[in-house]
Amino acid sequence: MLTEVTATRYVTPLREGGSLPGIVEADDLGTYVMKFTGAGQGRKTLVAEVICGELGRRLGLRVPTLVRMQLDPVIGLSEPDQEVQELLKASGGLNLGMDYLPGSIGFDPLAYQVGPEEAGRVVWFDAVINNVDRSWRNPNMLVWHGDLWLIDHGATMIWHHNWPGAVASAAKPYNASDHALAPFGPDLASAAAELAPLVTEELLTAIAADVPDEWLVDEPGFDSTDALRRAYVEPLLARAATVHERIVLDAPTKSRPSGAPGWLAARLAPTPRTTRQPNNEKDSGQ
Known part of the structure; x- marks a missing residue:
């Protein structure tokens, strides 16, 4: 069961997110990124955050701790931004909090290297949950204390927006060509061998209960x-067993410049330098 806290102060909005999450303080003296039930995406976004975020954490991936967060709409009365005030008023009751990582920076593939093993684990996990929002355009990853952290899992499990088509949707391949970690040569076979046996019915049932x-x-x-x-458990269980066989990594295109393994290595390779033989005493170090 997720820990439950109560929001005590709204600090500031995070305008990078389409749902306008906010940084808040809580009665456990913690600071969280709060995602609201009153946001335009609706409560299914929060369901996806819990199920996929907790699945990632229990598979050993770095996902900020999630909490149930109670919100009293009175907190919004002093908020000067009308949009934020309306969001807070519409979100009274139970919302979702994600541990705030102070000082973290957005993932940049040119500044932070990821090994094939870790890249494979993340890409495989995203394939299981059908995450369409971890592209090079919007990685939804942070670097904190030198480690890679995964955030924002609201745009996952697309099938829960159309349950009659859930079985067919969950059986589809996963195109990872656009994935932010595709350039790092993800080792998908090793990831599947390690992680797939961990995704059991018991594990998913316990996560869904949260x-x-x-x-x-x-x-x-x-x-x-x-x-x-139960409807959330079944497609995830089925995908975990075989999705590694249906992960696609295509070559890059003009509209997808960072979509395929190898482009990053080429960009980061040192510029060839011509070796010049010393022709005087100064050059030779004498």
Whole structure:
């Protein structure tokens, strides 16, 4: 079960995110990035954050700790930004908090190297959850204390937006050509061998149980929240077993300049230098 805290102060919005998350302080003296039920993407984004974020963490990937966060709309009364004030007022009750990583910086493939093993683990994980939002355009990764951290898993499990087509959608290949870590030659075979056996029905059932009932009620086609939780478990379990066989890594294109393994190595290779033989005493160091 996720820890529950209460927001005590709204600090500032993070305008990089489309859902306008905010930095908040809580009664446990922690600082969090808060994602709101009243945001335009709706509560399914928070469901995806919990299921996929917790799956990543339990597979040993670096994902900031998630908490259930209670919000009293009165916090928004002193907020000068009308858009933020309306968001806070619309999000009273239970929301989602993600541990804030102070001093972290956005992932830049030209500044931070990732080995094939770690790249493979991340790409494989994103293939399982069908993450369409870890591209070179928007990596959704941070570097904190020299380590790579994964954030923002709201744009995953596309099938939960159309449950009648969930089985067919979950069986589709995963095109990783656009993935921010594709240039690092991800070792997908090793990742699958290591991680796939860990994705069990028991693990996924426990993770789905972390999703609050409030975010699952009244879903069309399901007569209970337990039935809906089961619907999340089945496609993830099936994908984990075989998705490594359906991960596509195509060559780069003009519209996808960083999409294929090898481009980064070429850009980072040292410029060839012509060796010049010393022709006087100064050049020879004498």
